[in-house]
Amino acid sequence: MKYISILLLVLITTSCIGGSDLYYQTLKNNETIPSQKGQLDHGKWNALLKKYVNEAGFVDYDSFKNEQDQLKEYLSYLNVNSPQESWSINEQFAYYINLYNAATVDLILQNNMPESIKDINGPLGQVWLKKYIKVNDKDYSLAAIEKNVLQKMGDPRIHFAINCASYSCPKLQNKAFTAANVNELMNLSAREFINSNKNDFSNPSDPKLSSIFSFYPEDFTQNGMTLAEYINQYADTRIAEKDKYDYKEYDWSLNKQ
Known part of the structure:
Protein backbone atom coordinates (compact mmCIF):
# COMPACT_ATOMS: atom_id res chain seq x y z
CA MET A 1 0.00 0.00 0.00
CA LYS A 2 2.90 2.32 0.83
CA TYR A 3 4.44 1.85 -2.62
CA ILE A 4 1.09 2.37 -4.34
CA SER A 5 0.68 5.66 -2.48
CA ILE A 6 4.18 6.78 -3.52
CA LEU A 7 3.47 5.81 -7.14
CA LEU A 8 0.21 7.75 -7.12
CA LEU A 9 1.99 10.81 -5.68
CA VAL A 10 4.64 10.63 -8.41
CA LEU A 11 1.98 10.30 -11.12
CA ILE A 12 -0.07 13.20 -9.74
CA THR A 13 3.04 15.37 -9.40
CA THR A 14 4.14 14.58 -12.94
CA SER A 15 0.72 15.45 -14.32
CA CYS A 16 0.83 18.78 -12.46
CA ILE A 17 4.14 19.86 -14.00
CA GLY A 18 3.04 20.51 -17.58
CA GLY A 19 5.22 22.26 -20.13
CA SER A 20 5.46 19.41 -22.62
CA ASP A 21 3.94 21.69 -25.27
CA LEU A 22 6.70 24.32 -25.01
CA TYR A 23 9.12 24.44 -27.93
CA TYR A 24 12.81 23.68 -27.41
CA GLN A 25 15.68 21.92 -29.13
CA THR A 26 18.06 19.41 -27.57
CA LEU A 27 21.85 19.36 -27.77
CA LYS A 28 23.37 16.34 -29.47
CA ASN A 29 25.99 14.28 -27.61
CA ASN A 30 29.00 16.44 -26.66
CA GLU A 31 27.64 19.37 -28.68
CA THR A 32 28.49 22.78 -27.28
CA ILE A 33 26.24 25.83 -27.29
CA PRO A 34 27.31 28.28 -29.99
CA ASN A 195 34.40 26.50 -6.28
CA SER A 196 32.16 28.31 -3.80
CA ASN A 197 31.41 27.44 -0.17
CA LYS A 198 28.30 25.62 -1.39
CA ASN A 199 30.75 22.70 -1.69
CA ASP A 200 33.48 21.71 0.74
CA PHE A 201 36.65 20.47 -0.96
CA SER A 202 38.92 21.02 2.06
CA ASN A 203 39.47 17.27 2.07
CA PRO A 204 39.52 16.36 -1.65
CA SER A 205 39.54 12.64 -0.90
CA ASP A 206 36.30 13.01 1.07
CA PRO A 207 34.50 16.14 -0.17
CA LYS A 208 31.06 17.32 0.88
CA LEU A 209 29.04 18.31 -2.14
CA SER A 210 26.09 20.60 -2.65
CA SER A 211 22.81 18.72 -2.52
CA ILE A 212 22.22 19.90 -6.10
CA PHE A 213 24.42 17.01 -7.19
CA SER A 214 22.15 14.59 -5.36
CA PHE A 215 18.98 16.20 -6.78
CA TYR A 216 19.96 15.62 -10.42
CA PRO A 217 22.54 12.77 -10.51
CA GLU A 218 21.66 11.56 -14.00
CA ASP A 219 22.17 15.02 -15.51
CA PHE A 220 25.75 15.23 -14.26
CA THR A 221 26.70 11.68 -15.23
CA GLN A 222 25.37 11.64 -18.77
CA ASN A 223 27.64 10.64 -21.66
CA GLY A 224 29.39 8.13 -19.40
CA MET A 225 30.99 10.68 -17.07
CA THR A 226 31.35 10.08 -13.36
CA LEU A 227 30.25 12.80 -10.96
CA ALA A 228 33.88 13.50 -10.02
CA GLU A 229 34.84 13.84 -13.68
CA TYR A 230 32.05 16.32 -14.24
CA ILE A 231 32.94 18.43 -11.18
CA ASN A 232 36.68 18.32 -11.90
CA GLN A 233 36.14 20.05 -15.25
CA TYR A 234 35.50 23.23 -13.25
CA ALA A 235 37.05 22.62 -9.81
CA ASP A 236 40.22 24.40 -8.70
CA THR A 237 40.76 21.46 -6.32
CA ARG A 238 40.19 18.08 -7.93
CA ILE A 239 38.08 15.67 -5.89
CA ALA A 240 38.48 11.92 -5.61
CA GLU A 241 36.33 9.30 -7.25
CA LYS A 242 33.96 7.74 -4.71
CA ASP A 243 31.07 5.30 -4.86
CA LYS A 244 29.10 7.49 -2.47
CA TYR A 245 29.49 11.15 -1.52
CA ASP A 246 28.32 13.15 1.47
CA TYR A 247 26.10 16.15 0.74
CA LYS A 248 25.69 19.44 2.56
CA GLU A 249 22.33 20.33 4.04
CA TYR A 250 20.42 22.67 1.73
CA ASP A 251 19.66 26.13 3.09
CA TRP A 252 16.33 27.35 1.67
CA SER A 253 16.44 30.78 3.34
CA LEU A 254 15.80 33.73 1.02
CA ASN A 255 18.80 35.03 -0.94
CA LYS A 256 18.25 38.62 0.16
CA GLN A 257 20.86 41.30 0.76
Whole structure:
Protein backbone atom coordinates (compact mmCIF):
# COMPACT_ATOMS: atom_id res chain seq x y z
CA MET A 1 0.00 0.00 0.00
CA LYS A 2 2.90 2.32 0.83
CA TYR A 3 4.44 1.85 -2.62
CA ILE A 4 1.09 2.37 -4.34
CA SER A 5 0.68 5.66 -2.48
CA ILE A 6 4.18 6.78 -3.52
CA LEU A 7 3.47 5.81 -7.14
CA LEU A 8 0.21 7.75 -7.12
CA LEU A 9 1.99 10.81 -5.68
CA VAL A 10 4.64 10.63 -8.41
CA LEU A 11 1.98 10.30 -11.12
CA ILE A 12 -0.07 13.20 -9.74
CA THR A 13 3.04 15.37 -9.40
CA THR A 14 4.14 14.58 -12.94
CA SER A 15 0.72 15.45 -14.32
CA CYS A 16 0.83 18.78 -12.46
CA ILE A 17 4.14 19.86 -14.00
CA GLY A 18 3.04 20.51 -17.58
CA GLY A 19 5.22 22.26 -20.13
CA SER A 20 5.46 19.41 -22.62
CA ASP A 21 3.94 21.69 -25.27
CA LEU A 22 6.70 24.32 -25.01
CA TYR A 23 9.12 24.44 -27.93
CA TYR A 24 12.81 23.68 -27.41
CA GLN A 25 15.68 21.92 -29.13
CA THR A 26 18.06 19.41 -27.57
CA LEU A 27 21.85 19.36 -27.77
CA LYS A 28 23.37 16.34 -29.47
CA ASN A 29 25.99 14.28 -27.61
CA ASN A 30 29.00 16.44 -26.66
CA GLU A 31 27.64 19.37 -28.68
CA THR A 32 28.49 22.78 -27.28
CA ILE A 33 26.24 25.83 -27.29
CA PRO A 34 27.31 28.28 -29.99
CA SER A 35 27.87 31.97 -29.25
CA GLN A 36 26.04 34.13 -31.75
CA LYS A 37 23.75 37.12 -31.72
CA GLY A 38 20.04 36.57 -31.28
CA GLN A 39 16.92 38.58 -31.93
CA LEU A 40 15.54 39.03 -28.40
CA ASP A 41 16.25 42.09 -26.27
CA HIS A 42 16.98 41.19 -22.63
CA GLY A 43 18.13 44.74 -21.83
CA LYS A 44 15.33 45.52 -19.37
CA TRP A 45 16.09 42.42 -17.30
CA ASN A 46 19.83 43.14 -17.52
CA ALA A 47 19.31 46.68 -16.16
CA LEU A 48 17.24 45.40 -13.22
CA LEU A 49 19.86 42.77 -12.37
CA LYS A 50 22.66 45.35 -12.47
CA LYS A 51 20.70 47.61 -10.12
CA TYR A 52 19.36 45.13 -7.54
CA VAL A 53 21.68 42.09 -7.51
CA ASN A 54 25.19 42.32 -6.07
CA GLU A 55 28.32 40.49 -7.20
CA ALA A 56 27.65 37.69 -4.70
CA GLY A 57 24.23 37.10 -6.25
CA PHE A 58 22.12 38.41 -3.36
CA VAL A 59 19.02 40.43 -4.16
CA ASP A 60 17.84 43.76 -2.76
CA TYR A 61 14.18 42.73 -2.90
CA ASP A 62 12.97 45.75 -0.92
CA SER A 63 14.31 48.15 -3.57
CA PHE A 64 13.44 45.81 -6.44
CA LYS A 65 9.80 46.06 -5.36
CA ASN A 66 9.82 49.69 -6.52
CA GLU A 67 10.43 48.59 -10.09
CA GLN A 68 8.30 45.45 -10.16
CA ASP A 69 6.34 47.02 -13.01
CA GLN A 70 9.53 46.94 -15.12
CA LEU A 71 10.00 43.28 -14.26
CA LYS A 72 6.42 42.52 -15.25
CA GLU A 73 6.93 44.36 -18.55
CA TYR A 74 9.92 42.13 -19.26
CA LEU A 75 7.95 38.98 -18.41
CA SER A 76 5.14 40.20 -20.68
CA TYR A 77 7.71 40.67 -23.44
CA LEU A 78 8.85 37.05 -23.01
CA ASN A 79 5.22 35.91 -22.96
CA VAL A 80 4.56 37.26 -26.46
CA ASN A 81 8.00 36.36 -27.84
CA SER A 82 8.19 32.63 -27.14
CA PRO A 83 10.76 30.26 -28.69
CA GLN A 84 10.24 29.35 -32.32
CA GLU A 85 11.69 26.66 -34.56
CA SER A 86 13.65 29.34 -36.39
CA TRP A 87 15.54 30.32 -33.22
CA SER A 88 19.08 29.14 -32.55
CA ILE A 89 19.51 26.83 -29.57
CA ASN A 90 21.62 29.41 -27.73
CA GLU A 91 18.75 31.89 -27.96
CA GLN A 92 16.40 29.24 -26.55
CA PHE A 93 18.72 28.57 -23.59
CA ALA A 94 18.96 32.30 -22.84
CA TYR A 95 15.19 32.70 -23.08
CA TYR A 96 14.30 29.89 -20.68
CA ILE A 97 17.05 30.67 -18.15
CA ASN A 98 16.01 34.34 -18.00
CA LEU A 99 12.34 33.38 -17.86
CA TYR A 100 12.95 31.07 -14.88
CA ASN A 101 15.08 33.61 -12.99
CA ALA A 102 12.87 36.63 -13.67
CA ALA A 103 9.71 34.70 -12.80
CA THR A 104 11.29 33.54 -9.54
CA VAL A 105 12.12 37.11 -8.51
CA ASP A 106 8.59 38.18 -9.43
CA LEU A 107 7.15 35.34 -7.35
CA ILE A 108 9.14 36.48 -4.30
CA LEU A 109 7.96 40.07 -4.77
CA GLN A 110 4.34 38.98 -5.26
CA ASN A 111 4.48 37.19 -1.93
CA ASN A 112 6.08 40.03 0.06
CA MET A 113 9.53 38.49 0.43
CA PRO A 114 8.90 35.41 2.57
CA GLU A 115 11.67 33.92 4.68
CA SER A 116 11.88 31.07 2.16
CA ILE A 117 10.47 30.40 -1.29
CA LYS A 118 9.17 27.14 0.17
CA ASP A 119 6.79 29.17 2.36
CA ILE A 120 4.80 29.97 -0.79
CA ASN A 121 2.01 27.48 -1.37
CA GLY A 122 1.29 25.56 -4.54
CA PRO A 123 -0.38 22.32 -5.71
CA LEU A 124 0.44 19.43 -3.35
CA GLY A 125 2.09 22.06 -1.13
CA GLN A 126 4.84 22.58 -3.72
CA VAL A 127 5.63 26.12 -4.88
CA TRP A 128 7.44 24.62 -7.91
CA LEU A 129 4.07 23.39 -9.24
CA LYS A 130 2.36 26.79 -8.99
CA LYS A 131 1.32 27.80 -12.52
CA TYR A 132 1.86 31.55 -12.86
CA ILE A 133 4.48 31.95 -15.63
CA LYS A 134 2.91 33.00 -18.93
CA VAL A 135 4.23 31.83 -22.30
CA ASN A 136 1.90 32.46 -25.23
CA ASP A 137 -0.74 33.43 -22.63
CA LYS A 138 -0.71 29.93 -21.13
CA ASP A 139 0.32 29.38 -17.51
CA TYR A 140 3.33 27.24 -16.55
CA SER A 141 5.17 26.41 -13.34
CA LEU A 142 8.83 26.68 -12.41
CA ALA A 143 8.96 22.88 -12.55
CA ALA A 144 7.62 22.94 -16.10
CA ILE A 145 10.38 25.30 -17.25
CA GLU A 146 13.12 23.41 -15.42
CA LYS A 147 12.15 19.77 -15.75
CA ASN A 148 10.22 19.66 -19.01
CA VAL A 149 12.34 22.13 -20.93
CA LEU A 150 15.77 23.11 -19.60
CA GLN A 151 16.77 19.69 -18.28
CA LYS A 152 15.67 18.05 -21.51
CA MET A 153 17.74 20.48 -23.58
CA GLY A 154 20.74 18.44 -22.51
CA ASP A 155 23.22 20.74 -20.75
CA PRO A 156 23.62 20.18 -16.98
CA ARG A 157 25.09 23.66 -16.56
CA ILE A 158 21.53 24.96 -16.45
CA HIS A 159 21.50 23.85 -12.79
CA PHE A 160 24.15 26.53 -12.07
CA ALA A 161 22.43 29.17 -14.22
CA ILE A 162 18.92 29.11 -12.75
CA ASN A 163 18.32 30.48 -9.28
CA CYS A 164 15.64 29.35 -6.83
CA ALA A 165 15.88 32.43 -4.56
CA SER A 166 17.61 30.45 -1.82
CA TYR A 167 20.97 30.71 -0.08
CA SER A 168 22.23 27.29 -1.17
CA CYS A 169 21.24 27.83 -4.81
CA PRO A 170 23.81 28.91 -7.37
CA LYS A 171 24.07 32.71 -7.35
CA LEU A 172 21.76 34.84 -9.44
CA GLN A 173 24.09 36.41 -12.00
CA ASN A 174 23.78 40.19 -12.12
CA LYS A 175 23.64 40.20 -15.89
CA ALA A 176 21.11 38.71 -18.28
CA PHE A 177 21.82 35.62 -20.35
CA THR A 178 21.78 36.36 -24.08
CA ALA A 179 22.26 34.34 -27.24
CA ALA A 180 25.75 35.85 -27.48
CA ASN A 181 26.94 35.18 -23.91
CA VAL A 182 24.97 32.11 -22.78
CA ASN A 183 27.77 29.57 -23.22
CA GLU A 184 30.36 31.79 -21.55
CA LEU A 185 28.01 32.76 -18.70
CA MET A 186 26.94 29.17 -18.08
CA ASN A 187 30.62 28.21 -17.83
CA LEU A 188 31.22 31.04 -15.36
CA SER A 189 28.16 30.01 -13.34
CA ALA A 190 29.38 26.40 -13.14
CA ARG A 191 32.90 27.41 -12.14
CA GLU A 192 31.75 29.90 -9.52
CA PHE A 193 29.29 27.50 -7.94
CA ILE A 194 31.58 24.48 -7.85
CA ASN A 195 34.40 26.50 -6.28
CA SER A 196 32.16 28.31 -3.80
CA ASN A 197 31.41 27.44 -0.17
CA LYS A 198 28.30 25.62 -1.39
CA ASN A 199 30.75 22.70 -1.69
CA ASP A 200 33.48 21.71 0.74
CA PHE A 201 36.65 20.47 -0.96
CA SER A 202 38.92 21.02 2.06
CA ASN A 203 39.47 17.27 2.07
CA PRO A 204 39.52 16.36 -1.65
CA SER A 205 39.54 12.64 -0.90
CA ASP A 206 36.30 13.01 1.07
CA PRO A 207 34.50 16.14 -0.17
CA LYS A 208 31.06 17.32 0.88
CA LEU A 209 29.04 18.31 -2.14
CA SER A 210 26.09 20.60 -2.65
CA SER A 211 22.81 18.72 -2.52
CA ILE A 212 22.22 19.90 -6.10
CA PHE A 213 24.42 17.01 -7.19
CA SER A 214 22.15 14.59 -5.36
CA PHE A 215 18.98 16.20 -6.78
CA TYR A 216 19.96 15.62 -10.42
CA PRO A 217 22.54 12.77 -10.51
CA GLU A 218 21.66 11.56 -14.00
CA ASP A 219 22.17 15.02 -15.51
CA PHE A 220 25.75 15.23 -14.26
CA THR A 221 26.70 11.68 -15.23
CA GLN A 222 25.37 11.64 -18.77
CA ASN A 223 27.64 10.64 -21.66
CA GLY A 224 29.39 8.13 -19.40
CA MET A 225 30.99 10.68 -17.07
CA THR A 226 31.35 10.08 -13.36
CA LEU A 227 30.25 12.80 -10.96
CA ALA A 228 33.88 13.50 -10.02
CA GLU A 229 34.84 13.84 -13.68
CA TYR A 230 32.05 16.32 -14.24
CA ILE A 231 32.94 18.43 -11.18
CA ASN A 232 36.68 18.32 -11.90
CA GLN A 233 36.14 20.05 -15.25
CA TYR A 234 35.50 23.23 -13.25
CA ALA A 235 37.05 22.62 -9.81
CA ASP A 236 40.22 24.40 -8.70
CA THR A 237 40.76 21.46 -6.32
CA ARG A 238 40.19 18.08 -7.93
CA ILE A 239 38.08 15.67 -5.89
CA ALA A 240 38.48 11.92 -5.61
CA GLU A 241 36.33 9.30 -7.25
CA LYS A 242 33.96 7.74 -4.71
CA ASP A 243 31.07 5.30 -4.86
CA LYS A 244 29.10 7.49 -2.47
CA TYR A 245 29.49 11.15 -1.52
CA ASP A 246 28.32 13.15 1.47
CA TYR A 247 26.10 16.15 0.74
CA LYS A 248 25.69 19.44 2.56
CA GLU A 249 22.33 20.33 4.04
CA TYR A 250 20.42 22.67 1.73
CA ASP A 251 19.66 26.13 3.09
CA TRP A 252 16.33 27.35 1.67
CA SER A 253 16.44 30.78 3.34
CA LEU A 254 15.80 33.73 1.02
CA ASN A 255 18.80 35.03 -0.94
CA LYS A 256 18.25 38.62 0.16
CA GLN A 257 20.86 41.30 0.76
